[in-house]
Amino acid sequence: MSGYTGSEPLGRTAALEGSTPSARSQAASASQSHRLRSGGLIDRQQPLQFSFDGKVMSGFAGDTLASALVANGVKLVARSFKYHRPRGIITAGSEEPSALVEMRSGARKEPNTRATTQELYDGLVAQSQNRWPSLRRDFMSINQLAAPIFVAGFYYKTFMWPAKFWEKVYEPLIRRAAGLGKSAELPDPDHYDKAWAHCDVLVVGGGAAGLSAALAAGRAGSRVILVEEDVRVGGRLLSDGGEIDGMHAEEWVRRATGELASLPNVRVMVRTALFGVYDGGVYTALERVNDHVPVPAPHQVRQRLWRIVAKRSVVTAGAIERPIVFPGNDRPGVMMASAVRTYVNRFAAMPGKRVALFTNNDDGWRTVEAIQQAGGDIAAVIDPRGKVPAEYQALADLSDLRVLSGGVSDVKGGVDGVRGVIVTDGNGRKQQIDADCLAVSGGWNPNVGLSCFHRGKPVWRDDIAAFIPGDAPRGMVMAGAARGEFSLGACLRDGHAAGAAAAAECGASGNAGEASEAGDETYAISPLWQVKAKGKAFVDFQHDVTASDVTLAQREGFESVEHLKRYTTLGMATDQGKTSNITGLAIMADATGRTIPQTGTTIYRPPYAPVAIGALAGHHRDENFHAWRLTPSHHWAAARGAVFVDTGLWKRAQWYPQPGENDWLESVTREVLAVRNGVGFCDVSTLGKVDVRGADAGTFLDRVYINAFSSLGVGKARYGLMLREDGIVMDDGTTSRIAEDHYFLTTTTAKAGPVMAHLEFCRQVLWPELDVQLSSASDQWAQFSIAGPNTRKLLQELVDPSEDMSNEGFPFMGAREVKLRGGVTARLFRISFSGEIAFEISVPARYGAAMAQNLMIAGRDLGVTPYGTEALGVMRIEKGHVAGPELNGTTTADDLGLGKMMSKKKDFIGRVMAGREALTAPDRQVVVGIKPIDVKRRLRSGAHVVPKGAIPGPQTDQGYVTSVCYSPMLEQWIGLGLVERGRERFGEIVRIHDPLRSEDYEAEICNPVFYDPEGARQRG
Amino acid sequence: MRIACPFCGERENGEFTYLGDASPKRPNFAADSGESPERVEDAFYDYVYLRDNVAGFMREYWYHGGGCRSWLIAERNTVTHEFRSVIAAPGVGAANPVQAGE
């Protein structure tokens, strides 16, 4: 039940197994040294066991992994990326840069999971990462001693030469020394879903402003979706409380949630983090459906990727508290002041017994109240402003609070966390304060990220010393703290106004009601970014970028924020610098003597938070990576053991191995000989098929093919070639005239889609006056090629005896409907790709499998042989027919030997451009046949053709081999190629040079029609 | 990105393929028009290759291949991706368009 898979199976102790729930919860509480006895949004009746680095601990339902670690007094949770410094938990939210852990194990192992967003569950197993052999004794922490060489730009400076050393020596070394967790190397056993949602108003973030906006828009009657990344709505209200409409904030949240749930037009999605904003009001969000259980229940997905289409969005993503940079600010136990309040108030977990507070703003002072109410000690408050804000004077008076001016210049401590804080005052006097936790507040940065995803630039606001959103993407407004409106009253009003306005813009006419009311607490701040003192002071905790790295970058000329980012890697870790970017650029501004707005911000890009590749892929993995298209005879062919080949989305039978055959070549050769000497058939349903109808159908085809089709008689088929407008060949295929106003056009398998789009372009955009309609019939018809000297005998068994199948009654290039024995009407085309007497027969697709069976029955006495695409290819090469490798987007009709087909009497797509000098030059590479002189030699496509005796190279290169096969008829390898002036060179011996496979040999250029050049067989 | 097909309604852009600038007109020269080959070739060269690189609104072709198979003319801002209009415009690519029934 507990689902432990870690190395230390733990299970519950016998004592716990037999005990009552209250006894169990008491036992659990007792083991949690830093858990408060009451309060918090946790369920003490639901104790949960978990392990971190093999140590078993307990927490409660409602905990995050981080809060459970705090409750158990765990300070050290990680080693830093570059210097392997001991690190702890810094925040309580998705902005966490430091407390990254490896979750789960085996195939479900997931590195770099933020402990602050991971919900605790019974049996959770987490490991610290980036340490060896253990978190406490990390060998690589000697990197700290080598710190001077790990400065900004270190990789660029050190590992430039020699280049090949990089891949083999430096990179693996660095990867081992510096890094994050290790990912699972097994296939992900979980499923990931994708879904769409549509609404009028999307509210992003369910704090005070977001709930207020959703209530307003929902009451007004618009369709609302509210997404909240946390497991419950409430935002900072869950941590900071307060009073709204005369009730406790917690009660207000409960009522708001209830009202939203009662509105059928409102949908609240928790555990859903918005991470992208795209054009036209499309937003992407990740729903962590089952990240809070060990293993998703059967048929449930782990995560779901949402694309939400919204007419308007109200982003109430709140603000992120920012650190202050000072030496030792990364010691375990140094924590954001707001996070301290979250752990104390929401999770009833004390980050320290004796807490020092370092704040430059009024909001930080709330922490004093929170700690005192929880019964903790405030060691001191360090406020560089030097005096207690009026609102908090009472607190100071009551408790004999020690208030110091100046700043924190160092933090004492080690792997066990903070032991003391050194405060230096304005006169340089130092004093040490004993504390086991340092709460820090450098002010708040409105969470502007989403507003900047379309290159909107945030705007500096001096009074709050922070950037607020600039031009947001179309349809988006920001509200509440995300817009720099920090007081609770303002958040409620701002969210309400934004929600009501968005609803009105979407046409909702209902009554949005009144905004809830709360006080407007003050937020005075005196900007302080950095305390300059000796020692490592961190800006970016996740990438180990220090204040001196930033100033070094400045000295070396990397002053632009984009350069600063890339040179120091500031903000480039998985947290994307949520707690570090603004601070980094403030230090850069200081170093360059510019203001912060002059220094500017880097470009914000999605995703806002890390998204697993699995979620982006969804169901598109393994065999479902893309759709499959199966031919009508697929299952029949599979039952006969066919080997299939992917042709675009199609699975086509490549050959049909028979018992005793040792390799593909044996099978293919047998199939070719069976056709040439008897009869065989092949499913060619993958060809694109288009019904062309209308009085002007012939005229239309005349304009899209280089040759004429209006002159084609009813009941006839003709090979056609299509050009692109630039004169290069687009596609080929056979088109038949079924009736005066009805043609049936076929395309190659690969070009079925593009040709259809092209034909529609011609019909709609160029010649709307033509009376012609197109309909795709590719999937409507099952089509088989039947080929070989015995074809007619086989067909006589298949078609109704009334049909005249004689050479006169059904001549070469004839095409008409025939009735089959049994009454089904088929289309029959006497066309040949193989060079033998051949027909293609089309029946409605639902008869495809039956047709394959009937072909076997009708041809049983003739030894009929199904053949695959490989034999089809061999026979077309023997006949010199061009296909994909020759119709390769560079060849003209004349290059393919089909120049004479180009009509001079009519206009057609590509005619004019095909006449350009370079496309008609005499030295163009044209299709020829190629035969190695040594008949045992295997020819390979891609090999280069150079004149005999020439040194191969760009100067002497004259073309290359495009298609090859072993020809059973010629009993040697043959091929087609594109060779300069090739048609003038039949009989010439050339050098075939294949540097890729280290082959070099001679071959003869010849007529590409190797077999039956007169074409007598197909007409017989 | 969402595109409002006049026949199918607003759809995801994955259903569409983009062709580009819809302003070039296919020159209408019959094979026997008697025009000088240079003039004909120049006109086609323009039609096939020359495009303005507009930063702002432009009229462009979008093909609704995953829907009704219509070739549509969208007026789209290449900087902001805002669509001002999406219409079917038969004959828009012809130098001298002739509408159906004429």
Ligand SMILES: [Zn+2]
């Ligand atoms: Zn459409």
